[in-house]
Amino acid sequence: MxxxxxxxxxxxxxxxxxxxxxxxxxxxxxxxxxxxxxxxxxxxxxxxxxxxxxxxxxxxxxxxxxxxxxxxxxxxxxxxxxxxxxxxxxxxxxxxxxxxxxxxxxxxxxxxxxxxxxxxxxxxxxxxxxxxxxxxxxxxxxxxxxxxxxxxxxxxxxxxxxxxxxxMLRYLKAVQMMKQIIDDNHLTVMTTIARYACAYEAIAKPDWWTKSKSAGPIIEQGTHFCDLSRYFGGEVDISSVVAHSLEWNENAGHLSKLSIDETAIAPEDRIPRVTSATWKYESGAVGNFIHVVALQGHDYSCELEVYADGYQLKLVNPYVQPVLYVRKPGNDHEQVHRFPDDDPFFSEISVWIDNIEDIEExxxxxxxxxxYEDACRSYQLTWAIREASERSRDSRLNSS
Missing domain, CATH: 3.40.50.720 (NAD(P)-binding Rossmann-like Domain)
Structure with missing residues (x-):
């Protein structure tokens, strides 16, 4: 590792x-x-x-x-x-x-x-x-x-x-194992597919639901999975980003267990319920990300899949109890790897302090x-997704 x-x-x-x-x-x-x-x-x-x-x-x-x-x-x-x-x-x-x-x-x-x-x-x-x-x-x-x-x-x-x-998700043992498999087998990533479904009932901060304050769920929350997608797929051709959204005022966008008063937020400032995006990486690979504001209760549901010739690497539940499913050539059955007690927050702090203490020695x-520059590129991707979804929304409204 x-x-x-x-x-x-x-x-x-x-x-x-x-x-x-x-x-x-x-x-x-x-x-x-x-x-x-x-x-x-x-x-x-x-x-x-x-x-x-x-x-x-x-x-x-x-x-x-x-x-x-x-x-x-x-x-x-x-x-x-x-x-x-x-x-x-x-x-x-x-x-x-x-x-x-x-x-x-x-x-x-x-x-x-x-x-x-x-x-x-x-x-x-x-x-x-x-x-x-x-x-x-x-x-x-x-x-x-x-x-x-x-x-x-x-x-x-x-x-x-x-x-x-x-x-911090880059520091997960499961993520580093995925990197190791790709490197050891000289694989070229073909596609990354990420899904992030949050438990909205537990989100009680009005700012989070207000685009002008949080910048919206892709930039504020989906950023981790956009970053992880880039970590495996490489640099994104920003001009290729296409996205669609389900808005709060569409029939399918109604939420029944909001813990905030959304009527206090200006209609144009309310967040979308679903944002779905695709893009091309500079390598030619394809990226896909969907962010969903739909679950109730407390637990989120998050997954990232990475495909390469003969390989499927599927990371499930990275925030709480990461599980990695690996399918390799020669066997249709997935190997299952569990990582109890992995703490990526500690790992990122630990590595940073190690670099401060003995960067040369x-x-x-x-x-x-x-x-910081890498993080800027992830930030740029999240804005590109938000703006692409708003363009497609406006285009749909203008044509109706």
Whole structure:
């Protein structure tokens, strides 16, 4: 497997700044994300969270108080809360100089060179050379700003900053096994087929249902499977993307168990229920993705299939209990591989920290699997799908 995951022992403190005090950083009932927990596990007593930056000071203070009541108190007992990065820069002491920033603030505040939405550039200016971990998607601005996101990517790359973006599914053992099978057998991928069906009843944030705030479910949620599709299929010919949607006001788009009041959202701002897209990869292969807002209850239903000559690789339930079904030449029966207790969130943090700690010294240090530029390409694909679905919707409405 192309990565090494380990607890790092040592005596020197590892200073980290968390940007954002929300669920991605400190966990929630909605899913397995919780970066602080993975940092505690990876670094042990070396972890020192020197600052938590969030304009919601009360929330930040509250999560720190809870941490200080537990056995990881030493990581948080001296953490200072700041409303803005500027406040931190003005007040940081030499001993609190960070080695790394974790950016988990909402994506509308990053990914551009515009004041207030340029956290990456601000960090690199104030702390050149300090490593960055950025949550996905890299931005949720209008599609007209995609060019700006690529400029941020170039700035990060040119500076030599160690940077990783949180497409954690790339780090799944099942995904790496799929990669290994493709590489070992010198296969050429023919098609990727991805399906993401979310349990909408459990999604209670009005912003998620509002396109102008979340950018819509393909960009905000489907992004993981667009990224995973690219991970196997390679670069996408963006001009080839075609998509269709089922809209909220079509008969088949009625949902009976919404946990939000959708009538409070402007009709043109409501999200589609289904988006189905196809495209060509530059290799000639074909990509297919369908995102569905249909399930009730709590569990999502997600699958990714990759086909090559003689081979079918099918990844099922990657978020919770990944199972990989492999069909090979010479046998019609699928081999089944299960991966209990695999934690891709830990793996991505672990690999990133390994690269910060010993990027030159240890040839076994695994490579970061998603660079900022790579994440920009996934972001670009999600916008292309949304815009293609809206074009086909408008065309249908205009012809009726």
């Amino acid at each position: 192309p990565r090494r995951v380990s607890h790092i022992s040592g005596t020197d403190n590892f200073n980290v700044v968390f940007v954002g005090a929300g669920n991605i950083m400190f966990g929630s009932d909605e899913g397995p994300w919780n970066h602080s927990f993975r940092f505690e596990h990876k670094l042990g007593p070396r972890l020192k969270v020197v600052a938590l930056i969030d304009p919601a000071v009360d929330r930040a203070t509250s999560v720190l108080a809870k941490k200080c009541e537990t056995f990881v108190r030493s990581a948080y007992e001296n953490t200072r809360v700041f409303r803005t990065l500027d406040d931190f820069v003005k007040n940081v002491s030499k001993k609190d100089t960070p080695r790394a920033f974790v950016i988990g603030s909402p994506p509308m505040f990053r990914g551009t060179n515009q004041s207030g939405r340029d956290i990456e550039l601000q960090i690199m200016k104030a702390f050149p050379g300090v490593a960055l971990f950025v949550e996905k998607p890299v931005a949720t601005g209008p599609s007209s700003e995609i060019e700006e996101v690529f400029k941020i990517a170039k700035t990060i790359s040119d500076s030599g900053t160690v940077c990783s973006v949180g497409y 240890d040839p076994e240090t695994s490579q970061i699997l998603c660079t």
